[in-house]
Amino acid sequence: MIYLDNSATSFPKPPQVIAAVNEYMTKVGININRGTYSLSYLAEDLVYETRELLADFFNYENPDNVIFTRSVTESLNTLLFGLLKDGDHVVVSSLEHNAVMRPLNALKSRGISFDRAACDNDGNLDLADFIIKIQKNTRAVVMTHASNVCGTVLDLAAVGAICRANNIFFIVDTAQSAGSIPIDMKSLQADALAFTAHKGLLAPQGLGGFIVNDRLNAELKPFIYGGTGSISHLEEQPEFMPDKFESGTMNLPAIYGLNAALKYIKTTSLQQIYAHENKLTGLLLDGLQEINGISVIGRHDLLWRTACVSLTVSGKDMGEVAHDIGNSAGIMVRCGIHCSPSAHKALGTYPDGTIRISIGSFNNKQDIKACLDYFNALMK
Ligand SMILES: Cc1ncc(COP(=O)(O)O)c(C=O)c1O
Incomplete structure (x- = not known):
């Protein structure tokens, strides 16, 4: 086959990834942020190291702003539902996946509108049309880095510069580019990068995440609320990172796998x-x-x-x-x-x-x- x-x-995944998942399942197996035994601290350290590896991989300085979710789909929903309010406008490219289009269509009922910047027959973004689509109330631009249909990579550095000049938040979907082409959050001038672990990052399914800068995070509400293992005596969601966005038990086997995958990609x-x-x-x-x-x-x-x-x-x-x-x-x-x-x-x-x-x-x-x-x- x-x-x-x-x-x-x-598919397949590197043997190191399979070994790391196996190690977690056979030798670690516990939850983090909830136990006082040493294995729990061991796993906590590995999760933090994985945040550091991701921050380094995408060139962002603060690992605390690396958030784990179940998928890039959940990351994009968190960013869009957490940011947008009645009257906001969004510009997307015309190549977006339904992970962007379905949340935006659902958000119409909350008074949020969007426009698509044209792409030509080869998938190249029409920057002139993108600029025309920006309105006074444009709050965010959301774009895929590369098309999942034809593989065209969008010139997101140009888009990022235009967003920054117009004080618009710029959110990038790296589902099709992470692990295949270098991504630098700083040079793209992105405010958030959403990623998924199971494609080019060579890790297991059921894990994704996003990196968000402080400017966008200050405007962002959590999407999912619940137990984090921290400040457990309070019924309100923590406001500090990364707990603000990480309620519920994490996919630790996949995080172990991603840790090994990121090291594999770095070594290769x-x-x-x-x-x-x-x-x-x-x-x-x-x-x-x-x-x-x-x-x-x-x-x-x-x-x-x-x-x-x-x-x-x-x-x-x-x-x-x-x-x-x-x-x-x-x-x-x-x-x-x-x-x-x-x-x-x-x-x-x-x-x-x-x-x-x-x-x-x-x-x-x-x-x-x-x-x-x-x-x-x-x-x-
Ligand atoms: C561009 C793009 N965005 C988002 C997704 C959704 O990824 P996931 O199912 O891992 O959330 C995909 C998956 O095919 C994709 O290609």
């Missing part, structure tokens, strides 16, 4: 992971473009893109092709809308969607060749 659905979730080097994925993406793009009847959706070059490649197949049903490639060639890809109807409308592939081939750090040239062989045979 060949796994080429890494934009959905990365993100540049090397990027170079490897980029090289394979080049092979795939070159091969696909030689096949009659296959159209690559999004950028055809290797600039401003991740290793997520979408295509359409002329005269064939995309669902049937995706099913067949799995059954006959053992290749796992995804078809359809990928939870991003907005992106497909921008890219011209709505409502049929695309077949998405997403390369990960453990794929190799043979995987790409097998995939190209399948499409060559299909279109003969």
Whole structure:
């Protein structure tokens, strides 16, 4: 079997990650912030070290502002519901995932409105249109760093500079970029970065988080309230970080896994992971473009893109092709809308969607060749 659905979730995970989860499950197993025994302190230290690793990874100075959630979806909900009030306006790109679009549509009933900045057929953000969409009451800009449909990377440094100049909060969804391309919260001038552990960060599912700066945090209300293990004699939510946003028992097995994954990425080097994925993406793009009847959706070059490649197949049903490639060639890809109807409308592939081939750090040239062989045979 060949796994080429890494934009959905990365697989396999590094052995170090599996070992770390196993270590927690077999040798630690306890909760943190609630026990006075030494194992509890050991796990607490590891959780704090993971905050430090994340702060370092995304270039933010204060690990206390690194918050763990269940997913990037929960992080984005926390940021949007915690910040926005009646009368606020938001600008998003037209490539957003439903993790952004569904909360924003739900927030309409609370008097919050939004506009989409246009992206061209290759997914490149139209900065002039973005500027036009900013209104006097624009409180936040929320954008994905990279499209989960076509892999195009948005020029978020330019967006961040415009947000800062206009005193607008800038929130970045790094679901498709973290672990694949370097991300620097400072140079993007982002006020918050939302991340998920199970994709490019190579950790288990059920864990995500966000980093928020003090400027945005001062305006942010918690989304989930409950026990934190701290100031337990009070019935009010703590206001200090990270407890303000971390109610309920944490996913400690996944945090152990993420700790090992971040160390793995650091040792391997993100540049090397990027170079490897980029090289394979080049092979795939070159091969696909030689096949009659296959159209690559999004950028055809290797600039401003991740290793997520979408295509359409002329005269064939995309669902049937995706099913067949799995059954006959053992290749796992995804078809359809990928939870991003907005992106497909921008890219011209709505409502049929695309077949998405997403390369990960453990794929190799043979995987790409097998995939190209399948499409060559299909279109003969
Ligand atoms: C751009 C983007 N944002 C958000 C998400 C949601 O991720 P999760 O399911 O880990 O919350 C995804 C997942 O596919 C994504 O690609």
